[in-house]
Amino acid sequence: MVYKALTIAGSDSGGGAGIQADLKTFQECHVYGMSAVTAVTAQNTKGVQGVFPSSASEVLEQLTSINEDLPPEAVKTGMLVNDEIIASVADFASSSGWEKLIVDPVMIAKGGASLLGEKSIEALINRLIPVAYVITPNIPEAEALTGREIRDVGDCRKAAEDLYGMGAKHVIIKGGHQSQSQSSYATDILYDGKEFFEFTSPRISTPHTHGTGCTFSAVITAELAKGNPVFDSVHTAKGFITAAISHSLGIGNGHGPTNHWAYHEGVNL
Numbered sequence: 001m002v003y004k005a006l007t008i009a010g011s012d013s014g015g016g017a018g019i020q021a022d023l024k025t026f027q028e029c030h031v032y033g034m035s036a037v038t039a040v041t042a043q044n045t046k047g048v049q050g051v052f053p054s055s056a057s058e059v060l061e062q063l064t065s066i067n068e069d070l071p072p073e074a075v076k077t078g079m080l081v082n083d084e085i086i087a088s089v090a091d092f093a094s095s096s097g098w099e100k101l102i103v104d105p106v107m108i109a110k111g112g113a114s115l116l117g118e119k120s121i122e123a124l125i126n127r128l129i130p131v132a133y134v135i136t137p138n139i140p141e142a143e144a145l146t147g148r149e150i151r152d153v154g155d156c157r158k159a160a161e162d163l164y165g166m167g168a169k170h171v172i173i174k175g176g177h178q179s180q181s182q183s184s185y186a187t188d189i190l191y192d193g194k195e196f197f198e199f200t201s202p203r204i205s206t207p208h209t210h211g212t213g214c215t216f217s218a219v220i221t222a223e224l225a226k227g228n229p230v231f232d233s234v235h236t237a238k239g240f241i242t243a244a245i246s247h248s249l250g251i252g253n254g255h256g257p258t259n260h261w262a263y264h265e266g267v268n269l
């Protein structure tokens with residue numbers, strides 16, 4: 001059986017985040033990767049130099065072409081740019097009956113560039129979160145979506161309950177943005193409406209974390225496409241991203257990409 005996964009996201013010309021990170025990750029996870037491009041960005045490890053959005057109809061045409069011939073077992077969203085694209089993707093997901101929709105609510109690039117209009121946070125809450133099987137915000141994204149300040153793991157749990165209440169069936173709050181002074185660990189929280197689970201790794205001191213969130217959610221998407229349970233998929237994603245950060249490639253002059261080969265090629269940790 002060939003499992004297929006689709007990413008609906010922006011193109012990162014530098015190859016470390018967005019569509020490129022997702023497709024490299026799907027490939028590493030032995031899942032056939034497909035893409036619908038929501039924006040072209042001119043981007044490298046030093047930052048985002050340009051953003052050129054697709055129209056909502058261009059995104060819809062890509063989704064229609066893919067779905068009628070190559071229906072995916074799981075779908076993830078990344079940079080969605082604006083309200084129109086969010087609404088189109090949410091409507092298409094509902095009408096196609098996509099069960100495994102993984103929403104990575106990308107808002108701001110590591111370098112500070114905006115990848116989603118501020119007004120569009122409401123559209124994420126009202127349109128996309130209610131149809132999400134899994135949502136994977138980082139801490140600033142969870143704060144923006146819930147209006148809650150997150151200082152510790154207790155606050156993360158409360159924000160996860162809020163996001164579950166908005167309709168997401170599973171909530172993962174990623175701990176990459178916890179400050180070094182708060183913790184020498186990077187702890188992600190999973191909430192399924194009943195129980196909380198924590199996934200912890202040592203915090204790696206490195207500037208090379210470009211695309212960590214995209215890669216992490218792409219592993220979860222690939223593992224779900226293969227039919228694995230959510231807990232196991234997050235466990236695999238945590239191992240994958242920890243290896244990818246530990247063995248980052250050291251390329252570029254800014255925040256470099258991670259190493260998508262590290263986990264499956266068995267680089268010694």
Ligand SMILES: Nc1ncnc2c1ncn2[C@@H]1O[C@H](COP(=O)(O)OP(=O)(O)OP(=O)(O)O)[C@@H](O)[C@H]1O
Binds near residue numbers: 175216
């Ligand atoms: N310095 C680090 N050391 C270890 N793990 C990390 C580090 N930074 C991030 N992670 C892990 O990487 C994954 C992605 O988390 P992060 O909070 O960086 O997402 P993100 O901000 O959405 O990423 P991006 O915006 O770069 O795509 C999580 O599993 C997190 O725990």
Ligand SMILES: Cc1ncc(COP(=O)(O)O)c(N)n1
Binds near residue numbers: 041079115
């Ligand atoms: C097209 C695209 N999608 C997502 C990100 C977020 O990644 P990061 O926060 O590491 O910059 C990005 N920079 N570009």
